[in-house]
Amino acid sequence: ESERGDDGGDAGGQTGGTMTFGTEGAPKLFDPFYATDGPTFRTSQQIFEGLVEFKPGTAEAAPGLAESWENSEDGLTWTFKLREGVKFHDGTDFNAEAACFNFERWYNTTGAAQSPAVTGYWQDNFGGFADKKAPSLYESCTVSDPTTIEVKLTRYTSKFPDILGLPSWSMQSPTALEKYNANEVTQQGDSFAFPEYATEHPTGTGPFKFERYDEANGTVELVRNDDYWGEKAKLDKLIFRAIPDETARKQALEAGDIDGYDLPGPADWQDLEDQGFQLLIRPAFNIFYVGIGQKNVPQLRDLKVRQAIAHAIDREGLVQQMLPEGAEVAENFYPDTVFGWTDDVQSYDHDPDKAKQLLADAGAQNLSVNFYWPTEVTRPYMPDPRAMFGFIQGNLEDVGIKLNVVSKPWNGGYLEDVDQGKADLFLLGWNGDYNTPDNFLGNFFSDPNNRFGTGNSPWGATLSDELKAADSEVDDETRQGMYEEINKKLKAEYLPAVPISHSPPALVIAENVSGLVASPLTDEKFNTVSIGS
Amino acid sequence: MSTRTDKIDALAEQAARTDSAGVSVAAAAWRRLRRNPVFLFGAAIVVAFVALALLSPWLAPYDPGERMLGDQVIRARDQIPPPQEGHPLGGDQVGRDLLSRILIGSQQTLMVGVLATLIGFTGGLVLGTLAGALGGWVDTVVMRAVDVMLSIPGLLLAVSIGALFSQPNQFTVILAVAMVQVPIFARLLRGSMLAQRHSDHVLAARALGVRQRAIVFRHMLPNSLGPVIVQSTLVLAISIIDAAALSFLGLGNPDDRIPEWGAMLGEAQKAIDSHPHLAYWPAACIIVVALGFTLMGESLREALDPKSRR
Amino acid sequence: MLRYTIRRLLQLLIVVGVLSLLLFAWLRSLPGGPVSALLGERATAETRARLTEELGLNDPIFVQYIKFVGRALSGDFGVSTGVQPGDPALDIFLQRLPATLELSILAIIIAIAIGIPLGYLAARRRGSVLDNLSVVSSLIGVAVPVFFLAFLLKQVFAVDLGWFPTAGRQEGGIDATRVTGFFVLDGILTQEWDAAWDAFVHLILPAVALASIPFSVVFRITRASVLDVVDEDYIRTAESKGLTTPVIRRRHVLRNAMLPVVTTIGLQTGALLAGAVLTETVFAFPGIGQALAIGFERRDYPVLLLLILCSAGVFVLINLLVDLSYALIDPRIRTRGGGH
Amino acid sequence: MKVHFPIKRGVVLDKTVGYVYAVDGVDLSIRQGETYGLVGESGCGKSTLGRAMLKLTEPTAGKVVFDGVDLSSMKGEPLRTMRRRMQMVFQDPMSSLDPRQSVESLLVEGMRAHGLDKGKESTGRRLRELLSAVGLPSTSLRKYPHEFSGGQRQRIGIARALSVEPDLIVADEPVSALDVSVQAQVINLLEDLQTEFGLTYLVIAHDLAVVRHISDRVGVMYLGGLVEEANSDQIYTEPLHPYTKALMSAVPVPDPVVEDVRERILLAGDLPSPANPPTGCRFHTRCPWRQESRCDTERPALRELAPGHKVACHWAEDIRDGRIRAHEVKPQLTQDDWDTGADDNSLAGPASVTETLGP
């Protein structure tokens, strides 16, 4: 083991200097409200803050621009007490007015911006807009006094207020939003064009200010916000540099061209450490599963068959051989840091004989299914789809399941086919956005017409109802019970997919960088970072 | 566009001119080739490679798709099976025997090269023959299409085709690489055919009252094949390299149980600094084989070039 | 000449037109596409259907194409969904073109600077060790996959030795002013010497990798055409005039031998512009090639469509320029006048 | 007979902007069993005329009547069948033989096309006959063209023409590519074959001496048109057209005595371009007897001056009778671009196709 990090980790750190951080792509835009991509969120996390923030290094909600909040009895009215003396980068005051302005801006989205491609996060989290075409979770925001707002919801949800910690719900300067026409999103051909605000003038309250975006060079430059209300950033300048090729990122770090980068491939971890770089492993906050689509092959609607699949897969081996250090075998459909997790679930050991037996019992000895796996992609939960697929393929063939392998590019048909239920078996997963079970389970199963085709089994609708009920349960303890129950049933009775693993994504930084706290949500803030010489 | 097409035409015509001396040229060329060390070296490589590809199922110690050394793999620590008893080259990233993969890989590589060339050749043959033999509007239509294809740089075309198959596999790679060659072959063949069409011996056959079909297949086509065959040798090398490039860009055959050098190289580059040998072996193989075909093709071309015969 | 130029330009338009239709139809018939690219794994069947409808992707392809052409004529080629999501495809092209141009030009300069003298020398000493060595090395240059060469160069000279940067066009920390988009030129124009130097240093390794094929082609064409020319009758005439060797070489041999070399250089430049996919990917060089590679991976159809079209267009255009310049330097064509 | 090759040029679509007047209004008839010789300078349209007569090139206008049958409207199968009766011998004995066919298959091919190969044996016999007729050993059958000398190849070409038992043979410069010693062998052979098989010949050559030697009647062509036609003695003893006179005087005779005393008519300048022929009499630009009137405005028709002796000159009688004297001619510039078009490809080719296509 190297002595990495320890000596550079003195809390004070020095101020000044420039840090260049390699990212897999250039940000799409800088207005987090419209964003869906990692590079944008990474940048906006430095420029903006929300009412709620996550505690560094965890997925726990913590005060952000709101110092505190409370909920009414019925769970529908939330009162936020805002931090005082905060200014946006353009000098505009942050106050209740500004906060409600943001809520209203989101709710009153019109036109092209209503597309799920633009405001997908709003629609996932809050539902519809002011035009009431679809029900909305949000009802209103009222200014109680300059530092207090009241947000009314239409129903209770366990997600609130954690969701406000998502970068999308960052507070943006009303002046700048208006000045640069922040809401003028237009559809152009197959895609959307964003206003000047989103491309050139993001204005928030965060520790860094937007300096410039050199598109030709793929670099975004941020500078320290000297008027920041909290602990000021140590770096003078923070540069995010797009290096799409993973190997190129690694080499750039090795050559000293950049000071760190995100998501080093697990296979490189050891090598990077050996070279003296600091590897920051984030707590795993994701789930990787083998999905089972019940739509096309009737045999897959038989629990025994699904159990046979679960027994066939050597999850331990997979984790051991294919996944990075710190990865764990998944027993629930979300990591143990999330509410409602329980280890009291049926476990499926690697047991090929049992799998064969189960298949025989179900009369499915000659089960033949298609097995989808994605190319041209890596995800934090799935660092090497090809190798992982190969492993699982071997497992399944060992128990005599005939596989018709289909590989498609991630964006070139894979997701589409999987979403449309064409895949009988498939590899997929989820990166958690915030710490509630619904962020995982709700996304997977609450619509019975999902990629697993649970609607084809009688319990599909039941599961959906159970999830909705749990989410609307105001009482924490009751809710915990409900989720534990769901988790148990998911493994023992439903088994719509085989949860495989939680694998920790990592960050790597140079030896002379200190103060970076890895976050399970991959939304590190760089204001604590300092760089030595 | 025209410069490129002109060049092909010039070559075709040049070759057609050469060919009027026919068999004797071939014989003389062969005599020269037999003594040409460059050709012999290239041919030796090619022969060795083909032999390897044919014999590899018997030569390879293990099933190249089986992860027999899987337990020694720990991705997280970047551990792969080192060379050991029975596995002189060790294992690959997921624990398959590297030696077996290299050996068997020759089959796929040969297949890519040969099939791509065959497809390109056949496609070109059909189009070129149609255009060259029928002339008139058929010629115009075919050649316009060919020109459009030629107006996209080769690799870009291959990559585009490769990328745009919804479900890439070995065959789509071959097809992508082959498609690039079709217009070249077509143009080359048509050029020679056209030169043949106005040549005296074809005119003589027409004067004799020989049927058009017989003229095309007995006289024009055989005499036009020279440059096309030389081109084929070069295309073999190009297809192998192009296929490797496609694999590198992630557009290759996703199923890696059947090994292919290009794909192995593409995959191995991710870990080139920690396990360089994973990349060096397939890279060396590709380079040597491509060099073999190139040497052979270039010396063949030179031997058939009338200008080099003074 | 003029008529010829116009004719060729019209041909160019036709090529681009036909190509755009084919590409458009093809891209549209593929699965995935904008919807997947925009929604990612958050997509559900329902949002997918909604977005497909919103984007007009349910219209017949022909209708979509007409709409596309309509927009394209007003300079709107759609917005990137993957390469630089949200940016107009045209901007991406215009932004990246200088990068690729800069790189290709340097690569060609390298290829010429080594290929022509070496080709000439090899031809002069035909059969010598130098000749054989350089011929074989030029063939090896073709046989080594470019991406592998690029990789080795980077590993050795950038990572291990640290002489050159590993990736990109410019260090982020340098505060360079952008004028033309050609970074080296910009640095010189604005007299920001450090920026110019930095941009230049970034170009070297990728340019060397990229030069490998043009080098071997230029080398071999030079060698072949010098050999050809030396055997021409007019060289014998020149000899019979008693001209001195330097005059014969310069005036008679080189001038003629350079004609095919010029064509080759043009063709190679054209191919490089679009063929830098591999090298740019390895060096994370933000040019057209990298955009293409990313575009393929992320199924960024608007960008792909435009880039492939433009690459083909540029390629054809360069070929036209080569033809025209050829006409300028070759009196046989220049003085013929009229058409072809 | 007219054969005009279009010159195409255009911005988008090619349109014809002019013609190469390769053969422009030639009338001639060949009697059965005679040898008709055609001479003229290179590019004057001899080959084109020969080919057009066999319908190997489509005539622009005019018609060809062969043995009472009008060929001009014939197409497809009837034409193909007709081909049996008219054959061609080419100038370059190498390029006119398919290098990949053995002599046997070269010879059998025509017979097969016309259903003349009836059984192995009779065909074999016929082949041996053919070979002996042209003076080749019967061992030649298995050989390939490149294994023969130039003269022998030309014999193969002749045997091929004979293989389908034709009535008419058009020989396009059959001896130009041969060395003098061999040339004589082939000329003799042609003559022998004519007697033996009763053939009719059209012999095309640029060598006036050869043409005169072999032919019964001689036609002289200049720039696409026939300027004089006479039997071969007349053409030597009494050339009427100024061009024929000049041509005659230009042919060197291998006899110093003759050469020393011979009076030469040296023509000034070169053959004008057939794409842009002079107006009026095509020859007026180089003619030492050119007159102020008519020559450059009116195209002279072929007139019969003496029995069997036709000439296309307005002033033929006056020249013959010495009423008009030759005068000096200043050479005119001829734009010569047209005949160099074929040399474009002399630009050195690429080292290989792949190279031109780049990475």
Next chain:
Amino acid sequence: MALLEVRDLSVVFKRKGEEPFTAVDGVSFDVEPGQTVGLVGESGCGKSVTSMAIMGLLAKRGVKVSGSAKFDGTELLTLSDKQMRDRRGQELGMVFQDPLSSLNPVISIGLQVAEVIERHRGLSRKEASVQAAELLDKVGIPDPKRRLSEYPHQLSGGMRQRALIAIALACRPRLLIADEPTTALDVTIQAQILALLAELVKETDTALIMITHDLGVVAGLCDEVNVLYGGRVVERAGRHDLFRVPRHPYTHGLLASIPRLDAPRGERLSPIRGSVADNIPWTQGCAFAPRCPNAIDTCVEVTPAMEPDPVVAGERLLRCHNPVEPADRVEQEILT
């Protein structure tokens, strides 16, 4: 002393891995100032190689030249490259067969003519151009000033050959070698060029070596004729003697093969049998023996030497064991 004395000139081509090939085999002849000497023979008999050897234009590698070629007393074959270059174009001029390929396609006619003047007369480019225009005018190229800036492809075949002649004669060489200068041209043009050559040579008192396969050309132009066969001179005589009484069966055969325009028709040609390919090597006797109607046994045993003809008067050399009886020819002549 003769201006050019060629003695025992031999040229052997030796390529790696191939049999050495003797293209020219002990050729001797003299050329006096103002004299025109013809070298005739069929294709491949070594005419061009002889001339190239004299001019020093053969490649250095793979070629062995032996014997001697004295020009004005200087041995040309052993001169250094530099010394040879000083003479070529200056004292020795050469005109080649194919006027198109022998002119540099990308250099203007003017420069191509001027550069040789520049080189040997030390004139400036401008002065040389003026001279070049005069030269072009002299060889009968109309509008010479304009032609200076034109390129070879813009000239017709005849004009090109004239330009080549202008180049060869630019420095008034004492010896001009014309290698088949008219073969690529039409008869009427050929006549123009031959007339021009004869006139220029006469005017400047230049010695001319005329290489051709056309006996007619020789008959009109040459003072002395050398007939080559298989790399050796087989017969040499003054032109009148040679044509009147050809003694070597080959010469005789050639003359009998040619249809003559001035001869009556109907007469059969009497060709030489076989073709050049039927040669035997000179070392095994007479190369022409297999084709020779007069061949006797000695012909395939003893190599004939070049000897003065004992029978016919005049300066004639002959390489034959059994020459054609003079009577044959004379009789023929009388008969007709």
